Amino acid sequence: MSGPWTPWNLGSLEVPNRLVRSATWEGLAGGDGRPRPELAEMLGRLSEGGAGMVVAGFAYVDPRGKALIGQTGACDDALLEDLAALAEAIRRGGARSCLQIGHCGAQLWRVLAEKGIKAEGPSAAAGVEEMTPERIRELIRAFGGAARRVKEAGFDAVQLHCAHGYLLGSFLSPRSNRRSDEWGGSLEGRARFPLEVYRAVRAAVGPDYPVWVKWNGRDYVEGGLEAEESLEAAALLVEEGLDGIEVSGGVxxxxxxxxxxxxxxxxxYFLEEARAFAERLPVPVGTVGGIRSLIAVERILGEGLAFVSLSRPLIRxxxxxxxxxxxxxxxxxxxxCNRCFVPALRGKGIRCMGPRRRRG
Ligand SMILES: Cc1cc2nc3c(=O)[nH]c(=O)nc-3n(C[C@H](O)[C@H](O)[C@H](O)COP(=O)(O)O)c2cc1C
Structure with missing residues (x-):
């Protein structure tokens, strides 16, 4: 078994230990997606705090892909310098740096919808526009462009947000993807968009740059993506050179x-799905969700997972x-308690609002 403090490899990248700060929307960018200096400070602190890799929260690849206020953008070269400051802050602290990129799809936050931005997704639903094949192609290019920016900004890796019901994951799910063209239907059809996005990203960053995904092992919703299909779809990306998988779940x-x-x-709580991925796929697999003790970290690594990710504990x-x-x-x-969302939804960035630190 590999202990928590041993290095592991994400493709060509050596990560110094097996604890990863999972991507977490920090809510610390301006309205134009430009990170505020507080974001670099927060990421720098996380890096100094000892995680082997810090994944900065999900940056939108297209203005219509923005889910939440204060979200970082990766959709414009004008943001490059500020993105570079984030990578630099993480590097200075000693951790490997990564930026997660994504598109919110139908899960557009209500306030943005009220401003007249209409959500888009694989199939039409209340308040959601069905994407045309042209729009699909446009967004595949947008993902490629964003990944190029992540690399140019100096991050060590890029992660695609394929989890939690956002756009990439919503194409995989038969519940949200009811298309009858080549972008839907069979698992092959539903996996086509994430696969084409992966290909565009790989083409943009080259063969040696680490590209990995956060992926739903299961959607945990009636009619959503189930474990076996999730694994089969992930295998398609792995066959084409995907470097690693962080297994999450839920929409x-x-x-x-x-x-x-x-x-x-x-x-x-997503360990069961992650274990199946680790057993069947020849790339590093980790998991995230409710892990709160070193004993659990060691147990999970002992079950053959390559890394363990944390989000909320590191906010506190x-x-x-x-x-x-x-x-x-x-x-x-x-x-x-999930109250870390509260200040960020008010535009002040994530912060632990939970109970005071225990004594003794
Ligand atoms: C405030 C907040 C923001 C989050 N933003 C993201 C995100 O940008 N991308 C992502 O993949 N997951 C995001 N998540 C989910 C976490 O990364 C993680 O999967 C989840 O919180 C479970 O892990 P934990 O129990 O260690 O917190 C977010 C979670 C929280 C609490």
Whole structure:
């Protein structure tokens, strides 16, 4: 078994340890997607806190792909210098740097919809426009352009957000993709958009640059993507050179079985799906979701996973990896209350609003 503090490889990139800060919308960019200086500070702190890799929260590849206020953009060369400052801040702290890129698809935040931006997705639904084949091609190019910017900005890797019901994942799901053209129908059809996006990204960054995905092992919603099809679709990208997979799950309306489960959830609540990926696919596989103790990290790595990702615990305690490494045995202070979203939805950026730190 490989312990938490041993290096692993994401394609050509050596990552110094097996704890990853999972992509987390920080809500610290201006209206034009330009990161504010506080974002570089936050990412720098996360890097100093001891994670082996810091994945900055999901940056939109096209203005219509913006899900939330304060979200970072990756859709314009004018943002390059500010994106470079993020990569630099992460590098200075010692972690490997990555930017997640994506498009929100139908899961457009209500306030943006009220401003007249209409959501787009694989199939029409209330408030959602069906994408034409031309628009699909345009967005494939947009993903390629964004990935090129991530590389040019100096990040060590790019991650595609294929999880949580956003655009890439919504093409995979028979629930949200009801198309009858080549972009829907069979699993092959539903996987075509993510696959073509991967190809465009790979062409933009070259064969040696690490490209990986955050991927739903299951949607946990009636009629959504199930485990076996999820694995089969991921295998198509792996065959073409994908470098790694972070297994997550849930879509916006998965309720209690969603992406950010509450305090009663077990540690590693997408582990079962991730384990199947690790057994069947020849690339590093990790998982995210409710992991709060070093014991759980070690157990998960012992089951053949290459890395373990954390999001909410590091909002409260960016230094948690360092603390664990120095021998502290305690669990994360995070109680999964999800109140970290609150200040960010008010335009102030994510922050732990949970209970005070325990004594003793
Ligand atoms: C405030 C907040 C923002 C998030 N933003 C993203 C994101 O940009 N991209 C992503 O893939 N997941 C995002 N997530 C999901 C987390 O990365 C992670 O998958 C989830 O919180 C479960 O892990 P945890 O229990 O360690 O927090 C976000 C979660 C939170 C709480």
């Amino acid at each position: 916006l309306d998965s309720g209690d079985l969603g992406t950010t489960r509450g305090p009663e959830a077990e540690e590693g 305690e960016p230094d948690l990896p360092k603390a664990w490494r120095s021998g502290e045995k305690r669990s994360a202070d995070c109680v999964s």
